[in-house]
Amino acid sequence: xxxxxxxxxDAVRKAVETTVVTDVHTHLFPPSYDEALLWxxxxxxxxxYLVTELFTVAPHSLTCEKFFSLPKSxxxxxxxxxxxxxxxxxxxxxxxVITTFNHLGLDVAGRDLAGIRKWFAEQNIDxxxxxxxxxxxxxxxxxxxxxxxAAEADFWRQDLPVPDCLKTSLRxxxxxxxxxxxxxxxxxxxxxxxxxxxxxxxxxxxxxFLVDWSERIKPVYFAASIGPDEFAYGDDNPFTHVIDxxxxxxAVEVGVPFxxxxxxxxAVNPNLRAxxxxxxxxxxxxxxxxLQNHADGKFLVTMLSRDxxxxxxxxxxxxxxxxxxxxxxxxxxxSIIDEMTRQRLELLGTAFTSQxxxxxxxxxxIYKWSHxxxxxxxxxxxxxxxxxxxxxxxxxxxxxxxxxxIFGGSFEAFLEK
Ligand code: FIX
Ligand code: ZN
Numbered sequence: 001x002x003x004x005x006x007x008x009x010d011a012v013r014k015a016v017e018t019t020v021v022t023d024v025h026t027h028l029f030p031p032s033y034d035e036a037l038l039w040x041x042x043x044x045x046x047x048x049y050l051v052t053e054l055f056t057v058a059p060h061s062l063t064c065e066k067f068f069s070l071p072k073s074x075x076x077x078x079x080x081x082x083x084x085x086x087x088x089x090x091x092x093x094x095x096x097v098i099t100t101f102n103h104l105g106l107d108v109a110g111r112d113l114a115g116i117r118k119w120f121a122e123q124n125i126d127x128x129x130x131x132x133x134x135x136x137x138x139x140x141x142x143x144x145x146x147x148x149x150a151a152e153a154d155f156w157r158q159d160l161p162v163p164d165c166l167k168t169s170l171r172x173x174x175x176x177x178x179x180x181x182x183x184x185x186x187x188x189x190x191x192x193x194x195x196x197x198x199x200x201x202x203x204x205x206x207x208x209f210l211v212d213w214s215e216r217i218k219p220v221y222f223a224a225s226i227g228p229d230e231f232a233y234g235d236d237n238p239f240t241h242v243i244d245x246x247x248x249x250x251a252v253e254v255g256v257p258f259x260x261x262x263x264x265x266x267a268v269n270p271n272l273r274a275x276x277x278x279x280x281x282x283x284x285x286x287x288x289x290x291l292q293n294h295a296d297g298k299f300l301v302t303m304l305s306r307d308x309x310x311x312x313x314x315x316x317x318x319x320x321x322x323x324x325x326x327x328x329x330x331x332x333x334x335s336i337i338d339e340m341t342r343q344r345l346e347l348l349g350t351a352f353t354s355q356x357x358x359x360x361x362x363x364x365x366i367y368k369w370s371h372x373x374x375x376x377x378x379x380x381x382x383x384x385x386x387x388x389x390x391x392x393x394x395x396x397x398x399x400x401x402x403x404x405x406i407f408g409g410s411f412e413a414f415l416e417k
Contacts, residue, residue, distance in 0.1 A: 022408025048275035096367035228280030263304030326356035350405035
């Protein structure tokens with residue numbers, strides 16, 4: 001039993017710092033997947049978050065086309081010059097690079113980019129991957145594995161090695177909206193009897209395609225990112241029919257949740273490529289109808305607009321088959337992580353997953369989790385201190401239990417539910 005609030009808060013900070021995290025959504029790949037796994041100084045500096053920031057300050061003469069035609073190292077040099085040396089590295093994505101280099105023991109104060117690049121060039125990727133997961137204290141990360149990518153299908157056909165710290169998800173965005181025709185082409189080429197104008201047979205075949213892929217890669221969940229305008233469930237539209245007649249029946253048959261990432265407004269500025277998407281407020285009532293219609297299914301949800309967060313968190317109190325995760329993308333900034341985590345704790349206790357990294361570059365795991373742990377620690381210190389002041393006496397085990405819950409424990413309990 002803690003004698004005083006100071007001992008309690010020290011224990012809370014230590015628990016947050018040392019509790020293992022499960023990273024429920026990333027864009028990482030196994031080292032055996034060739035160059036698909038991004039890592040090192042030039043990749044972390046050309047993360048699409050930083051590239052888009054570059055174009056907020058770069059000279060007008062630097063067009064996106066010119067930038068993307070440059071070698072990766074020249075692109076990184078421009079980001080380093082404009083965002084770091086001339087810009088002050090104050091954005092979350094820039095500060096993250098500094099945190100990562102610092103945790104790796106690299107010469108950040110000396111701003112020695114050449115020396116930093118040299119250090120990365122000396123790393124062995126299999127050993128470095130293990131080192132990064134150990135530094136970030138992550139037991140496993142869930143990848144993003146597209147069911148409609150030829151490269152992905154080719155990788156899984158070869159049965160190449162995948163480290164235990166990486167698990168799969170089945171990404172199915174292509175089934176929706178403007179991807180449908182490509183999805184039909186890919187499924188048809190793979191021997192599934194599907195039509196552009198879907199009939200009952202087509203929906204059955206889409207379901208079989210998803211089940212067959214699931215048997216091959218054993219996904220933790222199905223996943224899709226849906227735009228704010230496209231997320232219109234419940235009307236007599238293709239989105240509703242694919243969800244009702246293929247995706248959810250397959251998810252229930254396989255026994256996995258459907259992870260919905262809602263609110264990315266695609267290609268607001270296509271010139272920025274991966275960084276070109278914006279954000280929009282989506283209709284939470286669409287999700288409500290989906291939950292009402294699929295009580296036998298399970299849904300993992302994160303929304304991109306800050307404006308959607310309160311309504312979504314209240315909804316999570318109404319449906320036991322809804323689990324919220326992460327402070328996604330444009331919400332993955334200290335000011336919003338703080339607000340969202342407080343709101344979720346205050347409305348849901350520990351029945352949510354506080355964060356996911358969305359890491360596209362392996363090294364990012366280090367900063368994305370280091371930054372989040374600090375914010376979560378400050379919040380939990382306040383919450384436990386309030387409880388202590390009211391006479392409650394949490395034990396060390398209970399604190400560790402609660403921290404693990406929001407760092408992946410509740411996610412795994414939801415998967416087993
Ligand atoms: O759809 C997604 O998985 C998004 O997270 C990505 O498309 C996005 O580019 C990203 O990495 C955000 O953090
Ligand atoms: Zn993502």
